[in-house]
Amino acid sequence: MKEKRKGPLSRAAGLAEGMANTVRRMQREREPRVLVYDPAGYARLIQPEARGQDRIMDVAEEMLTLVAGRE
Amino acid sequence: MADTLTPERAAERLRGLSADVRAAVLLDAAGSLAGASDDDHDHARELAELARRLFEEVDRATRDWDTEPPEQVEVQIPGGAVFASRTPRWTLAAVAKRGALSSLLLYDLRAVLGELEGGPPIRRSASVPVTGGEDLPMPELGAQ
Numbered sequence: 001m002k003e004k005r006k007g008p009l010s011r012a013a014g015l016a017e018g019m020a021n022t023v024r025r026m027q028r029e030r031e032p033r034v035l036v037y038d039p040a041g042y043a044r045l046i047q048p049e050a051r052g053q054d055r056i057m058d059v060a061e062e063m064l065t066l067v068a069g070r071e
Numbered sequence: 072m073a074d075t076l077t078p079e080r081a082a083e084r085l086r087g088l089s090a091d092v093r094a095a096v097l098l099d100a101a102g103s104l105a106g107a108s109d110d111d112h113d114h115a116r117e118l119a120e121l122a123r124r125l126f127e128e129v130d131r132a133t134r135d136w137d138t139e140p141p142e143q144v145e146v147q148i149p150g151g152a153v154f155a156s157r158t159p160r161w162t163l164a165a166v167a168k169r170g171a172l173s174s175l176l177l178y179d180l181r182a183v184l185g186e187l188e189g190g191p192p193i194r195r196s197a198s199v200p201v202t203g204g205e206d207l208p209m210p211e212l213g214a215q
Contacts, residue, residue, distance in 0.1 A: 033146075037142060037145070056132060063125070
């Protein structure tokens with residue numbers, strides 16, 4: 001089947017959608033979270049409501065603050 | 072002879088591999104500081120203590136999981152991220168800039184620990200130096 005050729009407006013909309021998706025993905029990746037990886041490299045999220053997740057976040061924040069204070 | 076990576080230089084090596092690493096520390100199996108990217112020993116010890124606590128908290132949070140103990144951890148926080156990786160002998164932790172690529176950093180952490188454990192040195196891309204006077208073979212366009 002012959003693919004319908006896209007016009008300039010349609011191409012621009014496609015480009016904008018792609019960029020918006022990239023930005024959304026980058027924002028999602030930077031959301032506060034704790035991921036752990038097993039020896040095979042499989043990732044698992046420690047849910048925000050899970051026991052101990054807040055303490056892990058606290059320790060990481062302390063590390064970041066310590067390093068930021070030195071810069 | 073290849074340059075052997077020592078524990079003292081491992082954290083600095085990691086920082087050399089990734090421009091996103093702001094600071095890194097290496098801990099031995101006892102949780103003591105074995106190397107740091109920072110020259111300030113007190114500061115490095117404080118960071119090492121926090122890195123030790125990080126895995127302690129991770130182990131506590133995941134102890135009921137029906138899986139092997141985590142080998143690596145990634146914590147994304149506003150303003151940056153913390154990554155850590157461990158082997159039975161070493162723990163390497165890094166504080167990274169916001170937006171650092173997780174997969175690359177986790178790979179670098181594992182690669183540095185692997186090299187420290189006696190694995191092959193990390194290969195870096197580098198141009199081959201041209202020795203004096205030798206011409207590189209040039210392909211001839213149109214040649215049969």
